[in-house]
């Protein structure tokens with residue numbers, strides 16, 4: 001009887017072979033993709049942007065090889081346990097399988113003994129158990145399914161003349177051979193059923209199987225490297241997400257920088273002449289209200305006899321908005337109220353960066369466009385943009401580089417007098433952060449790996465020009 005449950009090593013090998021297959025196909029996909037690219041890209045592009053191309057390779061390798069390898073490793077024990085339990089259950093079910101009655105010899109009527117039981121595919125059933133009986137008296141054999149039905153293979157008619165056939169079954173090394181011989185024309189037909197699942201045919205020798213097992217079947221060290229790389233990629237994604245966000249909001253930051261932050265006295269100076277110009281007198285500011293926000297009441301009198309309420313309110317409203325458009329003050333949404341030529345309203349101040357950002361965004365929605373500042377004029381003060389820029393530069397350096405050192409190389413400087421002075425040129429050098437690299441070692445001299453990947457030395461900055 002065929003036994004399904006095998007030793008632990010059998011399942012380990014079976015699982016690991018699956019892992020190796022998966023990783024090999026991922027690896028060949030990455031290598032194939034980048035070899036094509038290597039052929040198509042101009043030489044200059046690859047040499048000038050080598051770290052960038054390497055990084056892309058490493059990312060794709062991560063998702064197609066390292067990540068699947070890690071997830072296979074994580075599921076290894078549980079899967080092997082499950083397989084073993086399934087096979088054990090199969091063995092137990094087979095061992096206890098039994099056919100009731102009708103197991104007598106169809107020729108001589110004597111009882112027959114079971115000589116084998118096997119799982120087999122049966123038409124219309126998932127999997128069934130086939131019993132092979134042998135007559136103790138006349139040695140004739142009979143094959144029955146678990147439910148007592150005779151094996152269909154034994155009932156066929158001659159395919160040539162349609163006459164009855166006599167069948168004979170033999171079993172050798174897990175293969176049932178059924179031979180049907182026609183009683184009329186003596187035509188014979190042989191059917192073979194392979195019950196063993198081992199592929200005994202010699203497969204071509206796989207020269208890299210041991211090497212690839214070490215490369216792709218992760219131990220705890222490799223899993224740790226994987227988790228470090230995953231975290232690092234997440235950190236990199238975060239850096240770029242905020243960079244993108246800033247590109248989108250670039251003019252908002254320009255806008256914030258351009259907001260004039262006025263004290264109350266300056267606000268008064270700004271508004272008073274505008275009120276007068278528009279025909280309003282007795283401009284007054286009330287006491288500031290300091291709550292969660294700062295607000296300030298104002299009032300004035302309309303001096304134009306023929307100006308109606310609607311026109312008066314609208315004119316003043318517009319004049320105030322125009323005057324405040326590049327300041328941190330705004331007319332509150334209630335607007336201007338009017339009674340017998342007495343106009344009043346409230347102004348609100350914006351102080352925090354967050355509030356200012358909201359204010360600028362709101363104004364931009366209404367069509368206000370901040371003047372785009374020329375980059376050359378950017379001063380190294382703590383303006384918002386520079387703050388972000390510096391912070392990201394630092395984070396970028398931490399993400400992309402390792403072993404950064406500031407050194408110097410000898411150089412020459414031509415002075416105004418024409419004299420040549422010996423000097424030294426500072427150079428920043430380092431290597432690509434190891435966490436960004438492919439951590440599965442490549443096979444020696446593996447021609448399927450793109451050249452630029454095989455030859456990349458991860459160094460930068462100390463070639464010819466420095467940084």
Ligand SMILES: [Zn+2]
Nearest residue numbers: 105108135138
């Ligand atoms: Zn018999």
Ligand SMILES: [Zn+2]
Nearest residue numbers: 158161182185
């Ligand atoms: Zn025949």
